[in-house]
Amino acid sequence: MYVILVYDMGERRVVKMLKHCRKYLNWIQNSVFEGEITEVKLKELVLGAKKFMKEEEDSLIIFKSRNERWLEKEIIGQEKNDLGTFL
Amino acid sequence: MYVILVYDMGERRVVKMLKHCRKYLNWIQNSVFEGEITEVKLKELVLGAKKFMKEEEDSLIIFKSRNERWLEKEIIGQEKNDLGTFL
Numbered sequence A, B: 001m002y003v004i005l006v007y008d009m010g011e012r013r014v015v016k017m018l019k020h021c022r023k024y025l026n027w028i029q030n031s032v033f034e035g036e037i038t039e040v041k042l043k044e045l046v047l048g049a050k051k052f053m054k055e056e057e058d059s060l061i062i063f064k065s066r067n068e069r070w071l072e073k074e075i076i077g078q079e080k081n082d083l084g085t086f087l
Helices: A011-022 A039-052 B011-022 B039-052
Strands: A002-008 A026-029 A032-036 A059-065 A071-077 B002-008 B026-029 B032-036 B059-065 B071-077
Touching (some): A039 A059, B002 B039
Antiparallel strands (some): A026 A032
8 A cells, every 4th residue: 555644743753653653654754654564564664653643633644545547646846855964 | 637736845835835825625633635627727726835845845745536436534633734834
């Protein structure tokens, strides 16, 4: 399954979330990840995230598509997929 | 066509981008919008955004799906679709 994941976290938890999501998906923008992932791994990602998320403040949205080909991606401006400059 | 739009803008341009995107799509998270849009309206959105984006710093990514039903959405934590508290 192909997913797009976006999060909006309190400042103190942003880096933790970023590092967590990197284990499973590809970083494509500030708080946006994408990639191919299994149902089991996605559950692991979500359960792991819930451990440090503040659910009354933070937000994690996952869009799932059964096939990457059903999604077309257009990028305007910078493509930021080099985590080296960020961490 | 159904789209998910995410942006990463310099601080000075964030509010402008938010207001611009609101004209076309539904706000669902910090810098994330989604919604049904025509090809023509999407071009208008992108051309409008390019006018104030700094393409060497900012980033705008649009995922397009021909049908919303091809995307399943899971939300963990807060669902922030009330712009009232933000603007």
